[in-house]
Amino acid sequence: MRDTAITNQGLQNHAAPTGTESLLSRERHFRKVLDELPAAIYTTDPLGRITYYNEAAALLWGHAPAIGTSEWCGSWKLFWPDGTPLPHGDCPMAVAIRERRMVRGIEAIAERPDGTRVPFMPYPTPIFDEAGALIGAVNMLVDLSDRKKTEEFHARLSAIVESSDDAIIGKDLTGRILSWNRAAERLFGYAAAEAVGQSITILIPPDRLDEEALILSRIRSNERVEHYETIRRRKDGSLLELSITVSPIRDSGGRVVGASKIARDITEQKRTQEQRDLLLGEMKHRTRNFAAVIDAIARQSRPSDAPQAAAILDLFVGRLRALLSAGEIAVDSASRYASLQLLFETTLRPFRNPHQQAQISIGGPPIEVSEQTAGGLALAVHELATNALKYGALKTKQGHVSLAWSVDGAGRAAIEWRERGGEPIAGDPTRRGFGSRVIKSAVSGEPDGKTTLRFERDGVCCRFEFQMRAS
Numbered sequence: 001m002r003d004t005a006i007t008n009q010g011l012q013n014h015a016a017p018t019g020t021e022s023l024l025s026r027e028r029h030f031r032k033v034l035d036e037l038p039a040a041i042y043t044t045d046p047l048g049r050i051t052y053y054n055e056a057a058a059l060l061w062g063h064a065p066a067i068g069t070s071e072w073c074g075s076w077k078l079f080w081p082d083g084t085p086l087p088h089g090d091c092p093m094a095v096a097i098r099e100r101r102m103v104r105g106i107e108a109i110a111e112r113p114d115g116t117r118v119p120f121m122p123y124p125t126p127i128f129d130e131a132g133a134l135i136g137a138v139n140m141l142v143d144l145s146d147r148k149k150t151e152e153f154h155a156r157l158s159a160i161v162e163s164s165d166d167a168i169i170g171k172d173l174t175g176r177i178l179s180w181n182r183a184a185e186r187l188f189g190y191a192a193a194e195a196v197g198q199s200i201t202i203l204i205p206p207d208r209l210d211e212e213a214l215i216l217s218r219i220r221s222n223e224r225v226e227h228y229e230t231i232r233r234r235k236d237g238s239l240l241e242l243s244i245t246v247s248p249i250r251d252s253g254g255r256v257v258g259a260s261k262i263a264r265d266i267t268e269q270k271r272t273q274e275q276r277d278l279l280l281g282e283m284k285h286r287t288r289n290f291a292a293v294i295d296a297i298a299r300q301s302r303p304s305d306a307p308q309a310a311a312i313l314d315l316f317v318g319r320l321r322a323l324l325s326a327g328e329i330a331v332d333s334a335s336r337y338a339s340l341q342l343l344f345e346t347t348l349r350p351f352r353n354p355h356q357q358a359q360i361s362i363g364g365p366p367i368e369v370s371e372q373t374a375g376g377l378a379l380a381v382h383e384l385a386t387n388a389l390k391y392g393a394l395k396t397k398q399g400h401v402s403l404a405w406s407v408d409g410a411g412r413a414a415i416e417w418r419e420r421g422g423e424p425i426a427g428d429p430t431r432r433g434f435g436s437r438v439i440k441s442a443v444s445g446e447p448d449g450k451t452t453l454r455f456e457r458d459g460v461c462c463r464f465e466f467q468m469r470a471s
Helices: 020-036 055-061 092-099 145-163 182-188 206-220 267-301 307-332 340-351 371-390 434-440
Strands: 040-044 050-053 077-079 108-111 117-122 125-128 134-143 167-172 177-180 225-233 239-250 256-265 337-339 360-363 368-370 400-407 412-420 450-456 459-467
Touching (some): 040 055, 182 256, 206 225, 206 239, 206 256, 239 267, 307 340, 337 371, 340 360, 340 368, 340 400, 371 400, 371 434, 371 459, 434 450
Parallel strands (some): 360 400
Antiparallel strands (some): 040 050, 108 117, 125 134, 167 256, 412 459
């Protein structure tokens, strides 16, 4: 590797030299072996001056020190693991030569000329001749960078696991508990010392023991169990409703050797959901009762001798039904948003002719709108349908209404009501009433909401446009 003699007589113990040529040949052989080794190796004379180093050592140091003048170690600078400076004269190689003994179990840090630092472990060993005189030393430097990174990673991971609010449990493929964090102690009532080594079945009620076998079977198949809701038992015997996620743990070769289980207590969440469902059910029940009462009052209040008043009452009740239906659809949704498909099908159901199902077509991609806009659209479509039934496409057998919607790439939604086949329209109506105002304001609560209402000769066309809200 370099034009320098290697003082490694201590490496000649394998066989006695038979002459100068044999000695030089053996020296070249050992030099070649050391040059090819991936481990950082160098030698010194009895005074600590570097007499040889291989390429791996130069790479670890980040430079090539001068042969015969650099002493003890080729590192630019040295530090102890805590970051305090380590003089070259006190480094493990210097200690090994000075005290004529091997030095083991010490770690240090080498700083390269570019400022990067490399943690390493040295293995300095003095070399003596046959008479016992010190003739030099050899040192192997083991780069600990990967190990340190792994240790730091595991330390951070351990800190995250310990500080997590979720119970995190490690187990082997037989279900034996291997790790147990503080959240698991709080959740299940067992201290880590009580739980580790026990079977995970200490947490499982007797009627759910078959779940563990199924979970372990999936883990052995390298599957992940996501958000599985179940019931587990605390140390005091009380039961918990949990959402658990179980992931395979693999060894360095990728083989599944265990499982990591994350358990989150959803007992309170379930209780809250049950209360919410109960309240929503009660609300819907009362809404339906309210609508039924209004219908009953309307029927009893409908004057038989005043057709105009009766028509107004029917129109009012129809509008109220549309509004109540929109509210019920939104309440049914956890997000309090209403599906357009369900909203329009419910609103137009009273206007469908059972013998002419094709008279009204509804369709578009899945879109949900806020409760306020759902109410506005329900009223607007109810007004359009009422008008079509009295004057437009729904008045004739050959008439047809299309209600379709779409969303473009920019997230802008368009809903279009279009009538065909009805009685010809002479032009725009001269009077605009409540219905027109309801239609015009249907999507005013949405970003950039706009309504276009046209009275074309072939039928009414109404277009609602608005920018979809970010989810």
